[in-house]
Amino acid sequence: MSTERLLIVDDDPAFTRVLARSLERRGFSVLVCNDADAALERCGSFAPSHVLLDLNMPGTSGLVALPALLACAPGARVVVLTGYSSIATAVEATKSGATNYLCKPASIDEILAAFGEAEAEPAAVPSQPTSLDRLEWEHLQRVLRDHDGNISATARALGMHRRTLQRKLAKRPVRQ
CATH class of the missing domain: 3.40.50.2300 (Response regulator)
Incomplete structure (x- = not known):
């Protein structure tokens, strides 16, 4: 076994x-x-x-x-x-x-x-900087996490309409 x-x-x-x-x-x-x-x-x-x-x-x-x-x-x-x-x-x-x-x-x-079970190859430094869409996605996720997943509180904190935030969050994460 x-x-x-x-x-x-x-x-x-x-x-x-x-x-x-x-x-x-x-x-x-x-x-x-x-x-x-x-x-x-x-x-x-x-x-x-x-x-x-x-x-x-x-x-x-x-x-x-x-x-x-x-x-x-x-x-x-x-x-x-x-x-x-x-x-x-x-x-x-x-x-x-x-x-x-x-x-x-x-x-x-x-x-x-x-x-840690296998040797990892060193991570390559990305040739392109992180896109603005990806940065926005990560910022939305951080603010949402700070507000314990509360969409309304997150929308107020970001100064946007709740439905706009819901649409943005419903999308899959933006690639780097």
Whole structure:
């Protein structure tokens, strides 16, 4: 039996099925949970050494579940893998105890490198500066996080109409 136990917490069943198969081939014992509440229930009995956690799920957010997962599995390395990345959530996840933070899509090699299981290639310095649209997206996410996810309070703080903010937040994150 493998000593490396990986808990995948993500609400995309197709993604988790493929990811679990790939990680099992690499020697991990894998448990998949489709929401944070199920992960918290099963974490203690599974005792993961690694946790791959999505942020944006129905019910409890991965960011909210992160400290509780670390309390259940104190020695576990946690990598946050999300399609809705922002600087604010990356900082919050790291402060809450995440080992690393990745944006989807990520390869198996990138995920293992984030856990520290494989040698990571040095990150290249981007040739283009961050776009204004991306900076706006990250600023909106930070202000939203500062207001505990309250859209109305965030819109007031930003001096914009609530519906305008909702439209901006409904869009997928802007690429770098």
